[in-house]
Amino acid sequence: MRSWWKTMSRSGRRFYALCALLTLASLWLYGAGHARYGLFDVDESIFTQATIEMRASGKVSMPTYNEEPRYHKPPLFYWVQDASMSLLGENSLYAARLPSILGALGTILLLGWGVARLTGSRRWGLMSAMVMALNLSFLVVGRAATADGLLNLTSLALTLWVVHVCFPGAAVLAKNDHGQVDAGVFSARLRKVAARSLAQRRQWLVTGVLAGIGFLAKGPIAWLPALVIVGVLWLVRKDRQDLVRRLSPVKSGLLALAMLVPWMGLLLVQHGLGFFYEFFVVQNVNRYAGSMGNSQSGSSLYYLGVLLFGFFPWVFMLPKAVRLTTKGGIRRVRRALQGEDAGRALPVVACLWALVYIGFFSFSQTKLAHYIVPAYPALAILVGAVLAQVPRVKVPMVASVLGGVFGLLLGVLMLALNPLLQGLRSDHLTGWLGWLQAAFDFEWPIKDEIARAVLSQPVLLDAAPMVIGVLMVLAVVPAWVLVSRAIKGGVIVLALSWAICLGLIAWGVVPVVWRYTQAPLADMARVIGEAPVTTPIIHLGVHKPSVLYLSGRHFLKLEKPLQLPDYLTAPETLVLLEQDNVLPVVREVGIHGGAQVLGQRCNAGYCLLNIARVGLPGDVRR
Numbered sequence: 001m002r003s004w005w006k007t008m009s010r011s012g013r014r015f016y017a018l019c020a021l022l023t024l025a026s027l028w029l030y031g032a033g034h035a036r037y038g039l040f041d042v043d044e045s046i047f048t049q050a051t052i053e054m055r056a057s058g059k060v061s062m063p064t065y066n067e068e069p070r071y072h073k074p075p076l077f078y079w080v081q082d083a084s085m086s087l088l089g090e091n092s093l094y095a096a097r098l099p100s101i102l103g104a105l106g107t108i109l110l111l112g113w114g115v116a117r118l119t120g121s122r123r124w125g126l127m128s129a130m131v132m133a134l135n136l137s138f139l140v141v142g143r144a145a146t147a148d149g150l151l152n153l154t155s156l157a158l159t160l161w162v163v164h165v166c167f168p169g170a171a172v173l174a175k176n177d178h179g180q181v182d183a184g185v186f187s188a189r190l191r192k193v194a195a196r197s198l199a200q201r202r203q204w205l206v207t208g209v210l211a212g213i214g215f216l217a218k219g220p221i222a223w224l225p226a227l228v229i230v231g232v233l234w235l236v237r238k239d240r241q242d243l244v245r246r247l248s249p250v251k252s253g254l255l256a257l258a259m260l261v262p263w264m265g266l267l268l269v270q271h272g273l274g275f276f277y278e279f280f281v282v283q284n285v286n287r288y289a290g291s292m293g294n295s296q297s298g299s300s301l302y303y304l305g306v307l308l309f310g311f312f313p314w315v316f317m318l319p320k321a322v323r324l325t326t327k328g329g330i331r332r333v334r335r336a337l338q339g340e341d342a343g344r345a346l347p348v349v350a351c352l353w354a355l356v357y358i359g360f361f362s363f364s365q366t367k368l369a370h371y372i373v374p375a376y377p378a379l380a381i382l383v384g385a386v387l388a389q390v391p392r393v394k395v396p397m398v399a400s401v402l403g404g405v406f407g408l409l410l411g412v413l414m415l416a417l418n419p420l421l422q423g424l425r426s427d428h429l430t431g432w433l434g435w436l437q438a439a440f441d442f443e444w445p446i447k448d449e450i451a452r453a454v455l456s457q458p459v460l461l462d463a464a465p466m467v468i469g470v471l472m473v474l475a476v477v478p479a480w481v482l483v484s485r486a487i488k489g490g491v492i493v494l495a496l497s498w499a500i501c502l503g504l505i506a507w508g509v510v511p512v513v514w515r516y517t518q519a520p521l522a523d524m525a526r527v528i529g530e531a532p533v534t535t536p537i538i539h540l541g542v543h544k545p546s547v548l549y550l551s552g553r554h555f556l557k558l559e560k561p562l563q564l565p566d567y568l569t570a571p572e573t574l575v576l577l578e579q580d581n582v583l584p585v586v587r588e589v590g591i592h593g594g595a596q597v598l599g600q601r602c603n604a605g606y607c608l609l610n611i612a613r614v615g616l617p618g619d620v621r622r
């Protein structure tokens with residue numbers, strides 16, 4: 001081992017040292033610190049509870065939530081989470097999040113290896129993997145117990161494979177330690193021969209398998225990047241029959257369908273036809289055409305804001321990446337897509353992939369921040385191409401200044417976060433917050449009862465935001481300036497300092513958010529779990545799966561206070577509701593339900609009421 005390391009050139013040692021650093025950083029960022037905070041509502045808790053119920057029922061075709069079929073997503077995530085629970089236990093937070101951890105680490109590894117394999121540039125592959133690992137949006141998805149981690153991995157695998165099949169003449173892999181290609185580029189005729197020989201292999205088997213696994217991860221959305229690439233090539237290439245021969249869409253499609261048939265058959269036997277309408281029509285068509293009440297924004301520009309924060313600092317390199325990709329005009333772009341060299345075509349493919357994917361979801365009526373994360377590998381490829389050419393390439397001055405200013409603003413925000421949260425606990429703003437209120441004339445306290453209750457909690461704050469702010473101002477922003485001005489060594493400093501900031505967000509900021517938003521509900525879940533098993537549980541107008549996950553008690557879901565009196569048939573009933581609904585509930589149960597509230601526990605805008613029927617024994621639970 002030592003002799004191998006000593007015989008390696010300086011640039012080779014540097015490359016493998018950077019690979020080792022990226023590996024350690026990724027393991028720390030995505031695999032560590034999960035026990036510091038519990039599961040979040042809604043998605044993490046509902047996915048994990050559904051898997052627990054699937055394990056209890058033995059119906060592996062599709063899980064249930066609160067004993068009702070959960071048709072929102074195909075079952076791959078539940079199967080992998082089931083396996084991790086078998087290894088680590090149902091109550092393990094690592095077991096709940098292990099599928100996403102593996103999906104994130106697999107995506108980083110696959111992207112780095114795939115780019116290097118397709119282009120012959122190890123540095124390009126390494127930079128792409130680094131960008132993929134070190135952005136906030138992907139970190140959130142990679143640490144959350146949801147299906148998106150596996151979606152990213154399976155969608156990327158299918159997309160890179162399709163690029164490989166469509167551009168087979170790019171297998172020029174041998175590079176020396178100076179990044180120079182040792183082998184020559186294939187001649188046009190040789191590339192055609194290579195393409196035909198490759199097409200004769202049964203590559204459709206891999207395409208079909210990857211398409212089938214992608215569907216099981218999150219449905220047909222896993223195919224979108226690959227379909228975008230194939231659609232564009234179909235439009236620009238003259239020899240479409242050659243494209244069909246390479247992809248064998250009929251064979252691939254039939255194989256993907258054959259992979260899904262056993263699961264669909266079992267699904268029909270265990271649950272009937274309900275999944276097909278709920279998933280394809282409600283969860284795909286209707287979710288795209290309507291907000292379904294859970295959209296984070298109605299603006300078509302929403303995802304620009306998501307990229308600004310979620311893909312920082314790399315987002316400010318995208319203008320330069322696009323400029324390099326389109327250099328030479330439409331003719332160069334067309335030649336790249338019509339040729340066989342993936343090294344030339346990959347930036348163009350990545351540009352189209354990101355543009356169409358983000359544009360597609362920008363016009364969706366349901367917009368959630370994580371919807372565009374499957375486009376991040378394309379963005380990472382583009383930025384990786386720029387970073388691979390540093391110090392030969394500079395970022396435009398405007399983008400450089402904007403990136404530095406935005407980084408400083410983020411740093412100042414993190415420095416002010418703890419004082420801000422402490423100041424917002426009061427109904428009357430004082431000090432610099434009072435000055436801001438007077439200057440901008442905004443209303444305080446806010447009208448949202450739950451938000452006001454959450455902010456008023458005496459939560460123990462962490463020092464992490466302060467440290468992040470200092471790092472942003474003293475390390476990240478200066479390093480960004482070095483990188484944007486193509487100064488040697490800036491990339492390593494930027495990557496290390498930003499990785500530390502992301503790690504502190506995961507280790508210090510996220511636990512504080514959990515204490516603000518989830519800890520009060522966890523306390524109520526504990527009370528519910530300790531109640532006698534004969535006590536009915538009602539959730540009135542709330543959707544908080546963490547309560548079911550932590551308490552283990554199934555519940556009756558009601559929407560309005562006037563429904564409650566009809567279901568107060570037991571001596572005592574525990575009702576979880578928003579604090580705004582307490583008075584209407586007290587009025588309804590007193591007038592129409594023949595019951596009274598014996599005790600209540602309220603925190604963070606939610607209340608747990610213990611309601612007893614009048615004339616029947618009951619005790620106050622506080």
